Amino acid sequence: MSYQFDWSVIPENWELFWEGAQMTVYLTVMTMALALVGGLVLALLRLSPSRPVRDATTAFVELFRATPLLLQLYWFFYVLPATFGVGLSPELSALVGLTLNVSAFNSETFRAGIVSIRSGQVDAGLALGMTRAQVMRRVVLPQAVWRVLPPLASTWVSLFKDTSLVSTIAVADLSYNALLVRTRSYRVLEVLTALALMYLVLAYPQAKLTDWLYRTFRVEE
């Protein structure tokens, strides 16, 4: 059996691929921007002196870390309108689902970064008359920032790939548009292979940058 290749389907639909890629990048950037804030808030809540606040935050984080992202996206896309009468657009459902998911992961990264700063430094800050907030802002966080950079970059690369899941709730990202071209053109092999290569070209430099960050900011004490 020999297959007749016809790659012209890719340039002919270049517009769709390009728009899809833009949506993929947009979702990644927006989600990470929101989830950096969300993750920091969750991390600080988990270090709160109030036990109920800590427990509730922990439950939230663990739930989002231990269930499939696709299910979370379905929940926001199908359950909110059917049960609570809140109909979010596919794009907004995707953004909300991705942001909550990545916030949960970021909060663990931040928490690990914060607790990795030896407690003696906090004690020293307090002994010098700083308030707890001052110690956090001026002693702990500036050091923690560098330690959390590599795991944040890992999360970024995962997020970039995970945005492909939004294609299942009709958000026109790179995967969605490619699958659309596949259905219209019947050039299944060419379109799917091109799609894989496009992700590879986009994500490979990000993965290599992440590896470099791990080597550069390795903690040595």
Add this chain to the structure above:
Amino acid sequence: MSLEGFQVLISNRDYLFHGLLVTLEVSVLGIALATLIGTVIGILRTYGGPVLAALLSVYVDVFRSIPLLVILVWLFFVPPLLAGVTLSPFPTAVVGLGLHSGAYMAEIVRGGLGSVRAGQTRAALALGMTRWQAIRRIVLPQALIRMLPPIGSLFAVTIKDSALAGVIAVEELLRQSQVLASQTFRPFEIFTVVMIAYFLVIYPVARGVDYIYRRLAALGSS
């Protein structure tokens, strides 16, 4: 949760339970394949010389850079066209999951092996062990313990990723629940219960491996 929604769940429990079983099967087989691939490639990348290491790094980088969704769809639709080989959804999902997680496992194994100080290997060689004996009896046991935390995360990720198998029509838990939700118009009850079910599977796996690690951590430090 309404009474009606509860009844929907009760009367369709076999349908959902079948999905849970398939999810567990895909996950366990995917994890097994990923462990096999990751161990072999991790060891070869560490001890196999520069040429092999460069070749295998291509595999690792490719499968770390392409979304699992795209890998699964590609594996399902392209081989039949290219080679006339048709795999049914279930084995396709296992292979896709294994290849994807295997790339991450290879990195974990390589990192673990590299973390054991070179002096230990030299000492083992000086004692007359062969290179393979030194790897198997000195380096691997310590590396394995250090690898446990990332392995636990990867196992959890792999079970979560098995939910994507529904995209190529594997009757796993998420697909079953989606079909049921669209038929019964009870997405809240169904997706919420399914979310709890996933949590009850995945959380103990992640925590269980952490627990084992804490018990054994001292053995892996040198």
